[in-house]
Each structure stands twice: as C-alpha cells, then as structure tokens.
Amino acid sequence: MHREIKRREFIQFTVAAGGMCLxxxxxxGPGEAAEPPGLISPGCRKSKVKVARLFMGNPExxxxxxxxxxxxxxxxxYRSEFAKLAAxxxxxxxxxxxxxxxxEQIAGLNEKLKTADGILVIHLNMGISGILDAILAAGRPTxxxxxxxxxxxxxxxxxxxxxxxxxxLECLLTSDYGQLAAAVRPFxxxxxxxxxxxxxxxxxxxxxxxxxxKAKFGTEIKLVGLEQMVQAYNAVSxxxxxxxxxxxxxxxxxxxxxxxxxxxxxxxxxxxxxxxxDEEEATVMTVDCYGTMYKSLxxxxxxxxxxxxxLNDMGLGGICxxxxxxxxxxxxxxxxxxxxxxxxxxTLDESANSIILAHCLGTRKMDGxxxxxxxYKLRTIMERQQGVVPQIQMRVGEKVTQALLVGTGLMPxxxxxxxxxxxxxRGCRTKxxxxxxxxxxxxxxxxSFGLHRSxxxxxxxxxxxxxxxxxxxxxxxxxxxxxxxxVRTTAAKA
Numbered sequence: 001m002h003r004e005i006k007r008r009e010f011i012q013f014t015v016a017a018g019g020m021c022l023x024x025x026x027x028x029g030p031g032e033a034a035e036p037p038g039l040i041s042p043g044c045r046k047s048k049v050k051v052a053r054l055f056m057g058n059p060e061x062x063x064x065x066x067x068x069x070x071x072x073x074x075x076x077x078y079r080s081e082f083a084k085l086a087a088x089x090x091x092x093x094x095x096x097x098x099x100x101x102x103x104e105q106i107a108g109l110n111e112k113l114k115t116a117d118g119i120l121v122i123h124l125n126m127g128i129s130g131i132l133d134a135i136l137a138a139g140r141p142t143x144x145x146x147x148x149x150x151x152x153x154x155x156x157x158x159x160x161x162x163x164x165x166x167x168x169l170e171c172l173l174t175s176d177y178g179q180l181a182a183a184v185r186p187f188x189x190x191x192x193x194x195x196x197x198x199x200x201x202x203x204x205x206x207x208x209x210x211x212x213x214k215a216k217f218g219t220e221i222k223l224v225g226l227e228q229m230v231q232a233y234n235a236v237s238x239x240x241x242x243x244x245x246x247x248x249x250x251x252x253x254x255x256x257x258x259x260x261x262x263x264x265x266x267x268x269x270x271x272x273x274x275x276x277x278d279e280e281e282a283t284v285m286t287v288d289c290y291g292t293m294y295k296s297l298x299x300x301x302x303x304x305x306x307x308x309x310x311l312n313d314m315g316l317g318g319i320c321x322x323x324x325x326x327x328x329x330x331x332x333x334x335x336x337x338x339x340x341x342x343x344x345x346x347t348l349d350e351s352a353n354s355i356i357l358a359h360c361l362g363t364r365k366m367d368g369x370x371x372x373x374x375x376y377k378l379r380t381i382m383e384r385q386q387g388v389v390p391q392i393q394m395r396v397g398e399k400v401t402q403a404l405l406v407g408t409g410l411m412p413x414x415x416x417x418x419x420x421x422x423x424x425x426r427g428c429r430t431k432x433x434x435x436x437x438x439x440x441x442x443x444x445x446x447x448s449f450g451l452h453r454s455x456x457x458x459x460x461x462x463x464x465x466x467x468x469x470x471x472x473x474x475x476x477x478x479x480x481x482x483x484x485x486x487v488r489t490t491a492a493k494a
Contacts, residue, residue: 041091041188042315042368043283043334049191051184052096052109052116054135059101061127065149074124075099081177088181091188106134113138117194118187118470120180126151136165141190141470143183144171170466186467189335192283193471194218196331199280201229201297202288202322209324209407216408217471219331221324222280226296229287232272232279233301241268248306248378248390257380258388262302266388270307277316284317284327291322303387305361312340315369319343320361321452328405329454336463338368341454342394344402345428348444354419354435355443357402357455362392362430366457379429391429394421395457400434402455403464410490411468414443414479415459438479446478448487 038045055078057071082089096112106113113119113135121135123146132153136142146154154173160166170186172179197220200206210221244267249255255263273285287293287304298304308318315334319327320343330341344357360381364373376390396418403413416434423431434455436443461477468475474486 039315042338042340043317043331044091044188044192044195045281045283046195047191048091048093049184049188050095050116051092051187052113052119052140053094053098053122054096054119055099055122055124056128056131056135057099057101057124058127058131061125064126064151069125071099071101071124075122078122078180081180085178085181089184092184100131100135103130103134106131106138110138113140116140116187117191118143118184120145120183120187123147123150123153126153129153129156132160133165136160136169139168141168141187142170143186143466144169145180145183146171146173147175147177148173167472168470170469182463185336185463186470189332189463189467190217190470192331192335193328196220196284197222197280197282198284198286198317198319198324198327199224199276199282200286200288200322200324201226201293203292204288204322206324212408213324213328217328219328222282224276226293229272229276229293229297230301232276233269235275236268236271238268240271241265244268244271251373251376252378252390253375254377256377257385258378263306263378263388265302266306269302269304270310273304273307273311273318274314274316277311284319284330285311286319286322286324286327288322289320298387303381303384303389305381305387305389308361309363309390312363313365313369313373315340318361320359323452325405325407325449326452326454329403332403332405332464332467333454333456333460336467337456337458337460339366339456339458340368341456342366342430342432343452343454345451346453347427348440349433350440352419352433352435353440354433355416355440356422356427356431356433357453358428358431360389360391360428360430362390362394364390364392366392366394382428389429391423393423394418394430394432396421398457399459400432400455400457401460401464402434402453404449404453405473406449406490409473410486411464411473411475412446412449412478412483412487413461413464413475414438414477415461416479436479438477440479443479446483446487448483449490 055075118141121144157171161169199222201224213219245264289298311318317330326343333341340363344359347356365371375393379389379391381387398418401415405411415437418432419435420433
C-alpha cells in the first residue's frame with residue numbers, strides 16, 4: 001500500500017525548499033481555480049458573439065394572431081423577456097437589432113447580416129414568408145423563434161429546411177421564452193471555433209488537419225516546441241509554484257502515491273501552461289505526452305495532468321495526448337453548454353447496458369468554471385505509476401452527452417446517465433459508468449474512429465444538432481441509429 005503524504009509534511013517540504021508564498025499572481029483560495037485574464041465566456045477570450053436579432057412582423061396582415069396586434073408592443077414584450085435572461089447574453093453583441101417588416105428592409109441590412117455569427121428571427125405574426133426568404137438569402141446560420149399563435153408559416157419551415165435556401169435554418173417552436181437563450185448557443189459554438197487557438201506541444205508533424213479546420217471553422221492550431229515549453233516552465237517562480245502546490249494539497253481529500261516534489265513540479269508546469277496561453281491569446285493546450293514529449297518533457301520536468309485539469313476548471317481547455325479532435329469537441333461543448341469535456345478510454349458492459357468511461361485526467365468543475373468543484377484525490381497516472389493526476393469523484397445520476405468531431409464533417413454522439421463512479425484498481429483513475437440511452441450492443445457495433453471521445457454533463461443533443469446543421473456537419477446517435485455512409489468514407493481515411 002502506498003503511504004499517503006501528510007499535509008504537514010508537504011508544508012515542511014515547501015518551507016525547506018525556500019519559504020511559503022500563498023499570494024502568487026492569478027492564484028485563488030484552496031480548491032478553487034484562478035480566473036484567466038480577459039476571458040469573455042468559457043472558452044473565448046477575444047470578442048463577443050455577434051448576433052443579428054430581427055423581429056419579423058407584417059403590419060399589413062392583422063388577422064392572426066389577432067386583428068389589433070401592435071408590432072411595436074410585441075417587440076417591447078420580447079425585449080423584456082431578453083432582459084430577464086441578461087446573464088445568458090453577457091457575451092453577445094446584437095450587431096443588428098430591429099423590427100423588419102418588408103423584404104426591402106432586409107436588402108438594406110445584408111452587409112451587416114453577413115458579419116453576424118448567426119441571425120435570430122422572432123416571428124411575430126402572419127404574412128412574413130417574403131421577409132423570411134430574404135433573410136435566408138443572406139446565407140447565415142438562422143434560428144427562428146416562434147411561439148404558438150405566431151402564424152401558420154411554421155407549416156412551411158420543414159420544407160424550407162430541405163431546400164438549398166434553408167440548409168442553415170433551424171427553428172424553436174415553443175411557448176418557453178427561456179429558450180431564447182438556447183437560440184444563440186449554436187452561434188456561440190461557431191464563434192468560439194472561429195476565434196479559438198490551440199497550442200500543441202509536440203515535435204510530430206500535424207499533417208493536413210490544422211489547415212482543414214482553419215479553412216472550415218477558423219480555428220488556429222499552433223505547434224509549440226520543447227524549447228518554448230521549457231522556457232515557460234523555467235519562467236514560473238518557485239514561490240508561485242509552491243503556492244499552487246499547497247492549494248492543490250489543501251483541496252485534496254487524500255494524497256495517495258505522489259511525492260511532494262512531484263506535486264510541486266506538476267504545479268509549476270500548470271502555471272507555465274496558463275502563461276503560454278495568455279502570451280499566445282490561446283484557449284486550449286495539449287501535449288504529446290505519450291509520444292514525442294514523453295521523455296524530454298514529461299519525465300524530465302512534469303506530466304501535464306494537473307495543468308490540464310486547472311485549465312478546464314478555469315473555462316479554458318487542457319487536452320490529453322495531443323488529441324486535436326477532442327480539443328475541437330471541447331471547444332464545441334464550451335460554446336454550447338459552457339462546460340468542459342471529459343476525455344475517456346471506454347469499455348463496455350452489455351449486462352448493464354452501459355459504457356465505462358475512464359481516464360486518469362479528470363476535471364473538477366464539470367458544471368463549468370462557476371459551478372461546484374468535485375472532490376478529488378491526488379494520484380499517479382495509473383498505467384505509468386508516474387506524474388500527478390486528480391482522481392475526480394463525478395456525480396452519480398447526472399445525464400451526459402458524449403461526442404467527437406471527426407475530421408471536419410462528422411459528429412457521432414450518444415447520451416446516457418451516470419449510474420456509478422467506480423473507485424477501483426482497474427482502468428484509469430477517474431471513472432464513470434454510464435447507462436446508455438439506446439443499446440450498448442448497437443453502440444459498440446457502430447464504434448469507429450479510435451478510442452478517445454469527449455463527454456460533458458447534460459443532454460445537449462438538441463443544441464448539438466442545431467450547431468451541426470449550421471456548421472454543415474453530419475451527425476448520428478451511435479447507440480440508436482445506423483451509421484450514415486459518411487462514416488465508412490471517413491473511417492477509411494482515418
């Protein structure tokens with residue numbers, strides 16, 4: 001059995017090494033992640049989401065929903081509903097915001113509409129077909145919000161979506177005004193991808209993938225060499241590293257295998273990651289920790305796991321093993337839900353219709369940076385018996401969504417419920433057993449594209465499908481739907 005380090009012993013170690021400092025820059029209280037400078041919303045630091053908000057009404061048509069409808073009053077009512085949801089729009093700029101009553105008005109707005117991440121259309125009354133056609137002609141992702149009694153045009157929306165003009169059209173037909181916040185989530189994910197910058201610490205060639213995601217989504221992937229990473233590591237002061245290490249030890253429910261000096265080095269690496277992201281104005285960090293950086297960085301200096309957890313807790317991104325597809329999926333999750341993903345190595349249990357998702361790296365704040373922090377132990381990486389990782393106790397009973405952005409055109413996914421969070425000596429440190437919504441046998445027979453996937457708290461499939469339509473990504477539920485033809489094509493290229 002491993003001897004656990006006592007907190008008093010750890011403090012004695014850090015004092016002997018040069019004195020304690022608990023006020024390093026960017027540090028928070030015990031168990032809490034620091035706030036990165038300049039973060040507008042989880043996963044985005046450069047600019048706000050640009051949304052064109054159009055209230056669509058025809059003053060010439062007064063029969064439905066009622067003869068005496070006052071379109072200006074309707075707009076005023078909706079503005080009051082948006083005001084109730086102000087927290088959901090803190091990172092949104094309504095770059096166009098007006099009542100539109102004719103196709104000619106849309107023609108005058110076209111240049112502004114083309115700069116928007118998406119167009120949110122509020123359907124007020126009947127007689128708007130020509131206005132909607134003009135909006136769709138702008139070719140931007142468009143979400144229609146329509147309550148019951150808005151008009152009979154909803155009978156046309158399904159057919160419109162099947163036409164070329166409606167290929168980027170989605171609709172929310174609901175009496176729940178809270179769904180106005182949901183309407184902009186796909187736009188947010190598109191915006192986050194467009195502004196994202198991923199740093200990949202590796203000496204391996206990245207091939208064609210960075211150019212492909214840059215061309216389609218705008219995402220930049222930058223290779224960081226060993227020398228630049230080591231410089232960032234050496235630039236972190238011992239005092240800051242000790243303060244960060246003390247914070248992690250105070251927050252842990254137990255310290256099992258790691259030694260004090262290993263925790264200290266891991267925390268120094270963690271602060272180096274934030275330094276690099278800040279310098280590069282990037283939001284996601286990944287390291288080729290089992291490949292080209294294993295001996296030269298991970299063994300000689302520190303493994304990246306504490307640093308990745310810390311970034312995820314802060315609303316940034318720390319991704320294992322230079323997995324760029326999981327990094328892209330992580331960005332999408334943050335845009336849609338404001339939550340990080342949990343990368344996993346899965347294993348099936350058909351007897352429970354479940355899939356066990358395991359990885360040594362866990363994230364404490366799976367509800368997002370403003371949410372509660374889950375309990376954790378400090379452990380070594382299971383299969384290496386090296387490094388320092390937080391073993392997270394994730395919540396039983398939570399709905400989850402797992403997905404992977406494969407290449408640039410496919411997003412397989414499934415949903416389920418956490419039925420257990422095993423703490424055993426098999427598999428990676430952090431584990432959740434997820435009962436699949438669908439059929440676990442169907443899931444493994446559909447499985448393609450390797451081991452890793454990313455999982456977030458909540459059933460976000462509706463938002464995910466809206467995003468995928470706007471981004472022209474094909475998607476399917478691996479646990480209940482047959483794989484589309486693109487799966488065979490993409491798997492052959494992988």
